[in-house]
Amino acid sequence: MNLSDRGQTKLRNLLFRGTSWNPSTIYIGLSLDDPTQDGTGINEPSGDGYARYSYDPGAARWTALSTIDGHSDNSQAVTFTADGGSWGELAYVFLAEEISGHETMFAYKALPVTRTINDEDSITFPVGSVDTTFGGDLSDYGQTRLRNMLFRGQNWNPSTMYIGFSLTDPLQSCLGITEPSVGDYARHLYSPGATNWSAASATDGFSDNNVAVTFTADGDDWGELLYMFLAEQATGNGTVFAYKELPIPRTILDEDSVTFPISSISGTFA
Numbered sequence: 001m002n003l004s005d006r007g008q009t010k011l012r013n014l015l016f017r018g019t020s021w022n023p024s025t026i027y028i029g030l031s032l033d034d035p036t037q038d039g040t041g042i043n044e045p046s047g048d049g050y051a052r053y054s055y056d057p058g059a060a061r062w063t064a065l066s067t068i069d070g071h072s073d074n075s076q077a078v079t080f081t082a083d084g085g086s087w088g089e090l091a092y093v094f095l096a097e098e099i100s101g102h103e104t105m106f107a108y109k110a111l112p113v114t115r116t117i118n119d120e121d122s123i124t125f126p127v128g129s130v131d132t133t134f135g136g137d138l139s140d141y142g143q144t145r146l147r148n149m150l151f152r153g154q155n156w157n158p159s160t161m162y163i164g165f166s167l168t169d170p171l172q173s174c175l176g177i178t179e180p181s182v183g184d185y186a187r188h189l190y191s192p193g194a195t196n197w198s199a200a201s202a203t204d205g206f207s208d209n210n211v212a213v214t215f216t217a218d219g220d221d222w223g224e225l226l227y228m229f230l231a232e233q234a235t236g237n238g239t240v241f242a243y244k245e246l247p248i249p250r251t252i253l254d255e256d257s258v259t260f261p262i263s264s265i266s267g268t269f270a
Contacts, residue, residue: 007106012207016197027052039102049083062151142241162187180222222252
């Protein structure tokens with residue numbers, strides 16, 4: 001699924017500003033048109049037995065997440081049935097926190113095949129078919145923590161955050177991370193909060209660094225830096241939750257510096 005603008009905003013405020021996000025209710029809805037990122041394109045069937053399906057967080061309804069790809073799927077089938085008239089051609093499914101309106105839609109995706117629903121027809125999402133895969137810069141660990149929060153009711157509010165570099169592609173598992181091991185390299189502590197991070201935009205969800213971040217090699221060369229990442233701990237790959245490729249690789253020799261100017265660090269959790 002794609003995170004909507006609201007989903008992006010809520011996630012970034014959680015990660016970077018320390019604002020909690022634990023939906024107590026989730027509704028599955030259907031749309032005849034593309035909801036678009038801001039949700040204003042939602043076009044639901046009107047009447048004839050249509051209503052959003054209440055499918056709240058918890059172990060009874062969502063599977064435990066895979067430690068490999070972070071998938072959490074519906075553990076019960078979900079069925080919608082037209083009663084009294086045709087719904088038309090359904091094209092999208094979405095998730096929202098309220099029973100009506102577009103403002104709380106936080107994720108959506110196109111149906112694999114559009115479905116025309118006439119009177120008394122049904123559309124069913126079998127067990128395991130509501131697959132919540134959020135892409136962007138999230139690692140497998142980040143995917144797992146986000147889905148456990150949204151669908152299993154588990155809190156995720158990192159109290160510390162570190163920025164690091166990798167000489168190689170971290171991969172989704174982050175087992176591919178290779179950090180410089182010489183030249184006084186260390187991850188940069190840059191924790192959540194209003195001092196370090198701007199408030200997430202209500203339109204695109206961006207939350208950017210408020211303070212420039214500089215790394216400097218001291219005593220040896222670091223080599224060619226290809227990726228940057230965000231982690232909850234100062235060492236190890238087990239808590240790396242997001243990563244992305246640098247726009248331009250940077251070869252860092254002894255006494256060289258690399259700086260992230262203000263507003264240059266912005267994750268994409270789509």
